[in-house]
Amino acid sequence: MPATARPVKVLVLGPFAVGKTTFVRTVSEIRPLSTEERMTQAGQLVDDLRDLQGKDTTTVAMDFGRLTLSPEIVLYLFGAPGQPRFHGMVRSLMEGALGGLVLVDTRRIDDSFDAMNLLEEAQLPHVVAVNHFDGSPRYRDAELRDSLSLDDQPLVSLDARRAGSAKHGLIALVQHILDHHRRLEHAR
Amino acid sequence: MTPSRHRRAGMIRSYTVSGGDASATRAGLDAATLLLADPARPLAGLAAHPRRVMDLCLPGALSVSEVAAHLELPGAIVKVIVAGLVDSGHLAPRAPFVPAASPYSTDFLMKVLKALEKL
Numbered sequence: 001m002p003a004t005a006r007p008v009k010v011l012v013l014g015p016f017a018v019g020k021t022t023f024v025r026t027v028s029e030i031r032p033l034s035t036e037e038r039m040t041q042a043g044q045l046v047d048d049l050r051d052l053q054g055k056d057t058t059t060v061a062m063d064f065g066r067l068t069l070s071p072e073i074v075l076y077l078f079g080a081p082g083q084p085r086f087h088g089m090v091r092s093l094m095e096g097a098l099g100g101l102v103l104v105d106t107r108r109i110d111d112s113f114d115a116m117n118l119l120e121e122a123q124l125p126h127v128v129a130v131n132h133f134d135g136s137p138r139y140r141d142a143e144l145r146d147s148l149s150l151d152d153q154p155l156v157s158l159d160a161r162r163a164g165s166a167k168h169g170l171i172a173l174v175q176h177i178l179d180h181h182r183r184l185e186h187a188r
Numbered sequence: 189m190t191p192s193r194h195r196r197a198g199m200i201r202s203y204t205v206s207g208g209d210a211s212a213t214r215a216g217l218d219a220a221t222l223l224l225a226d227p228a229r230p231l232a233g234l235a236a237h238p239r240r241v242m243d244l245c246l247p248g249a250l251s252v253s254e255v256a257a258h259l260e261l262p263g264a265i266v267k268v269i270v271a272g273l274v275d276s277g278h279l280a281p282r283a284p285f286v287p288a289a290s291p292y293s294t295d296f297l298m299k300v301l302k303a304l305e306k307l
C-alpha cells in the first residue's frame with residue numbers, strides 16, 4: 001500500500017444474516033479478514049433463524065476489507081456483527097468513520113432499525129441499501145421509504161454478491177455526504 | 189466451543205503480550221489508523237510482539253485491524269503494543285479521514301467519489 005495513503009473508514013451495518021460479510025467480501029481487494037465461525041447450538045438459542053435456511057455461520061467479531069481507490073485514498077470497510085450484544089463494539093467502530101451503509105432484507109425490514117438508530121445517535125451520515133435475496137418480496141421505493149421512515153436519506157437497492165452492484169451503495173453514501181456538506185457550506 | 193480453523197496464538201495471557209500495560213498510552217488509535225514504520229529505527233531490543241508488528245509494517249503501510257488479524261490478537265491489545273511503538277518513534281500513525289475535521293473535505297470527498305465511479 002502506498003505510504004502516502006489516507007484511510008477512509010466506512011461501516012457496513014444491519015441485522016443478523018443480512019449480507020454484511022458478503023458485501024465486504026465482494027468489495028474488498030484483500031481476502032477479507034473475516035471472523036465468521038460456524039454457529040454453535042448455544043448461538044441458535046439466541047439468534048433467530050426463522051426464514052434463514054442455509055445460514056450456518058455467523059460473524060463473531062467483525063469483517064474487514066480494504067479497497068485502494070488511488071495512491072492517496074484507501075477505503076476500509078468494517079462489517080460489524082448485527083446482534084444487539086455487540087452494540088458497544090459498533091459504537092467504538094463508528095468513531096472516525098465517514099459514514100455507514102445499512103443493509104435491509106425485505107423479509108425483515110424492521111430488523112434494520114437498530115442499525116439505523118445507532119448511526120443516527122452517532123450523527124453519522126448513512127445510506128439504506130436493500131440487499132435483494134432470491135425469493136424475497138419486492139416493494140416499490142415509496143412503500144419502502146414509508147416503512148423505513150426515511151426522510152432525506154437515500155435508499156438504494158443492490159445485490160451484495162455482485163461487485164458492480166455493491167459499489168453503488170458506496171457511491172450513494174459518498175454522494176449523500178457530499179450533498180450534506182454542500183448544503184452546510186451554502187448555509188454558512 | 190467450535191474447533192478453530194486458525195492456529196490459536198497459544199495460552200499466553202494478553203497482559204504478557206502487552207508487557208503488562210492495560211491501556212494504550214495514546215488515545216486516537218483507530219481500527220482503521222494506518223501505521224507507517226520508520227526503517228531507520230533499530231529493531232534490536234524490541235520484545236517479540238512489537239518486533240512482529242514492525243515486521244508487518246516495514247514493507248508498507250498497514251492498518252491496526254490488519255495487524256491484529258495477522259497476529260491473531262484482539263484489537264485492544266494491538267493498540268497497546270502500537271502505542272508503545274509510536275511513543276518510541278518506530279511507527280507513525282495516520283488517522284482516518286473525517287470530513288468535519290478537514291477544511292478541504294469537499295475536494296477529498298469528490299476524489300473518493302470519482303475513484304469509486306471509475307472502478
